[in-house]
Amino acid sequence: MSLGSSLFLPNPSCGGSSQPRTLAEALDLPSFNAMYQANSATSAGNNCGDDVLNEMFQKKVINEMIRCGGAKTDIGFFQTAFGWTERAVDAKEIWNHYDCDADYNVFFAETAAPTGAGLDFTATLHRSSHSPDGKYSYPAEGFSMLDVDNNVWWHIEDKSVTNDYAHVLTLRPQQATSATGVKKYKKFLVVPARFVGGYSCPVPTNKTPSWGYMQKVNPFRLRRDWSLKIDLLRGYKDLLRWAVLWDSQGNKFDAWDTYEAQEARVDLQLARNILAFLGTPTTNTSIINGTGATVVDEAHTGFYGYLPTLKFGGGNVLDFDPAIGYDLDADLEPFILSQDALKKSSSFNVRHGKAFLARLINRANKMVRAEGLGIDAYPAFTRSGEGALKKLGIKSYEWLGFMLNFEEWGALSDSRLIGSQYMSNMAIMTPVDGITGPGGTQVPGIEFYQYGMGRETGDYWEEMVDFRKVTLCDELKGSVAQSVMMKVHCPGNHILLNPAVGC
Numbered sequence: 372m373s374l375g376s377s378l379f380l381p382n383p384s385c386g387g388s389s390q391p392r393t394l395a396e397a398l399d400l401p402s403f404n405a406m407y408q409a410n411s412a413t414s415a416g417n418n419c420g421d422d423v424l425n426e427m428f429q430k431k432v433i434n435e436m437i438r439c440g441g442a443k444t445d446i447g448f449f450q451t452a453f454g455w456t457e458r459a460v461d462a463k464e465i466w467n468h469y470d471c472d473a474d475y476n477v478f479f480a481e482t483a484a485p486t487g488a489g490l491d492f493t494a495t496l497h498r499s500s501h502s503p504d505g506k507y508s509y510p511a512e513g514f515s516m517l518d519v520d521n522n523v524w525w526h527i528e529d530k531s532v533t534n535d536y537a538h539v540l541t542l543r544p545q546q547a548t549s550a551t552g553v554k555k556y557k558k559f560l561v562v563p564a565r566f567v568g569g570y571s572c573p574v575p576t577n578k579t580p581s582w583g584y585m586q587k588v589n590p591f592r593l594r595r596d597w598s599l600k601i602d603l604l605r606g607y608k609d610l611l612r613w614a615v616l617w618d619s620q621g622n623k624f625d626a627w628d629t630y631e632a633q634e635a636r637v638d639l640q641l642a643r644n645i646l647a648f649l650g651t652p653t654t655n656t657s658i659i660n661g662t663g664a665t666v667v668d669e670a671h672t673g674f675y676g677y678l679p680t681l682k683f684g685g686g687n688v689l690d691f692d693p694a695i696g697y698d699l700d701a702d703l704e705p706f707i708l709s710q711d712a713l714k715k716s717s718s719f720n721v722r723h724g725k726a727f728l729a730r731l732i733n734r735a736n737k738m739v740r741a742e743g744l745g746i747d748a749y750p751a752f753t754r755s756g757e758g759a760l761k762k763l764g765i766k767s768y769e770w771l772g773f774m775l776n777f778e779e780w781g782a783l784s785d786s787r788l789i790g791s792q793y794m795s796n797m798a799i800m801t802p803v804d805g806i807t808g809p810g811g812t813q814v815p816g817i818e819f820y821q822y823g824m825g826r827e828t829g830d831y832w833e834e835m836v837d838f839r840k841v842t843l844c845d846e847l848k849g850s851v852a853q854s855v856m857m858k859v860h861c862p863g864n865h866i867l868l869n870p871a872v873g874c
Contacts, residue, residue, distance in 0.1 A: 460821070464670055465588050476560050477510060478500055479557075482553065513527060528542070528543050589856070590671055590674075593853055636851055645676075652672050682869075686862040691871070695730070695734065716804050716805030721800050731777070799867055802816050818860060
């Protein structure tokens, strides 16, 4: 029997005299791993019908394996794209303190105007112009409001804070002939000083032009269990056969247990990656300290993954028509001007699906043609002397001091995993600069944490129990578990290019 033509080998293919070769030796291993085919009730050899055919089944396999699947499934798709360097922390619940740039502008919830020239009128501040608890807002009585674009002034005569997130200002036009009011969603500058005459008395005011905030991160705790009933009285007697098997990634390995244990590890890694991308905190009280199949405690309610954070947690969501594609001119320019106005990040890694890239290239080619620069200024294709035609792609784009580096994220197009039409047309712009810590040190846009001091706490834990030594039953059980904590820093610096079909 040749070693290259059988699914079963008399010795481990990984080689070495140090590996066990009999059942007796394997049973003495510190951590016993049972072979995938050890269950006689489910052994593939049973399908042959008799002992002779069983032996032939072992010997007459022409190819070790013919793989019918496609490319390997990227189980660690988030880790592959963003890395996973965990920062050790002592607590299960951690906090980040964010300090935002001062913004001296406010917005109003509704349009409001005086009923006549020079008359007072009231206007309600927009929810976003309040503190996180809704009890404080920047403008104070005696300050002034200015429409910078039209040079119109009002003075704040009164301020009502009766309703949280809905503070009301009483405004008086500076010009007696002015009947101009404020507009909904247009920003107005607060001038933080009082107009006074030659003699005046103090009116103390406190101002808070921007709001620093703290945000906590809770972990998810994941666990994957497996069980295998064994039958050591199968046809191999006391001779240990090493079955050659393949995991979900197409890697060959000797199957003296590793299949169940390895698949458990793979499943745990997949779950961690899905949570990092799509996780949502647990808020259902039936799950938190509940009694069902899924129960967590208050410390392990989890966090928002990357995509939900951008959609619902303050990220920039820029819609575009996926049928047309993202336009680096018309769609990108307003964003560049907005980011420049706030002096935020100017360099981004853009991770996207296959459909996004295809339409991006087509739109870029049309953009160049619209500039009238000529075909030689921007070749869209190359052609070899043998007649092979190759369409050129786009790896980066630079304009007005902004740099975009494009990177295809294969998992977004993989329908076997998270891929879908929406995901394939989507892109996420992760800032490379603009997020700093103490002393101006660069902080990554996404940061991972791990609590505890080792495997007994939050880090990776794996254990296997041979129940023949516990209950005398021929059964093996194992578990793997690990916690995951992640935070998207400064969501306002991240951008989701959101494929949205217009009306």
